[in-house]
Amino acid sequence: MNLPVPPWQTPKKRPAKQPLSREAIVAAALTVLDAEGLDALTMRRLAEELGTGPASLYAHVKDKEELYDLLIDAVCAEVRVPEASAEDWEERVKDFVRESVRVLTSHRDIGRIAMARIPTGFNVLRVADGMLGVLKAGGLSDQDCAWAVDILSLYANAHSYESSLFEQKLAWQENMLEVPFFEQLAEYYKALPADTFPNLAPMAAVMLTGNGDDRFEFGLDLLVRGLASRRPTVSPEVRPA
Incomplete structure (x- = not known):
């Protein structure tokens, strides 16, 4: 039973809301x-x-765009920046990109807003600065380092976003399709007329091999090998003054 509050008692106050920030x-x-x-x-x-x-x-x-900037900066706070060193340089570069992908894929489709965004927040700048340090340790020119940060970040963001799209697509397929999508796609490729598609039809089986991780590592290796080909022949740590 609810009784009125006696006039000599202080009414109960509602708990204060957590202040916004x-x-x-x-x-x-x-x-x-x-x-x-x-x-x-x-x-x-x-x-x-x-x-x-x-x-x-x-x-x-101010608006959703500012929220996106704050959001991607908060996510970048989770990225562990490795120590820059010429030793095992290629693997250090790869590990940095892998670390970025690990963080991005842990937050659904945030890779979508990470693309086409110039770094301005503290944590995004911290990651960019760390990547520059790792690249410079290999002796690359400043120009190569600057563009490589952009390309490697784009690769990490695009892979993360596509991974989130595939997860959604596969979840839908499991509920809606009797035969898994990729099995249907393989059969479709095999049925293509070889005279019209002389390359695609015979390669139907290999076109669909490997999972997302395999393809990510393949692309990452291509990128890093390309960067490695631009390193000086003399190690930056022993280069004459």
Whole structure:
């Protein structure tokens, strides 16, 4: 039974809401992103997660684009930057890219917003600076290092985003298709007329070999070998003054 509050008693106060801040908004945005994906991350959905109205978010975040910048910067805080060294240089470069992919793929389709974004946040700059250091340790020119950071980041972002798309596609196929999609695709390729597709039809089997990790490593090896071919013949650590 609910009784009225006696006039001489202090009414119970509602618990105060957690004050909004950029940090709280970004943390909530990551929660929505990881659980529901980037398309679900609207300002209205974010406000619901925080138990407030959308208008209150704009006192801390100008718009969705600024939210994306803050979000990718927060994710980059998880990237472990390796020590720069000429020793095992190619593997160090690869490990850095692998580490970036590990972090990006742990947050659904965030690779989508990582592309076409110039680094300005502290953590994004920290990762870019670390990659420059790793590349420079191999003796590459400043120009090669600058462009390599862009290309390697693009590869990591694109691979992460495509991986998230494939996960969604395969999940749909498991629910909707009686025969797995790639089995159907293999049969389709095999049935192509060889006179019209003289290269694709005979290679139908090998076109679909390997998983996403195999193909990622293949592409990464191509990129890093290409960079290695531009290293000086004299080790930067013993190069004469």
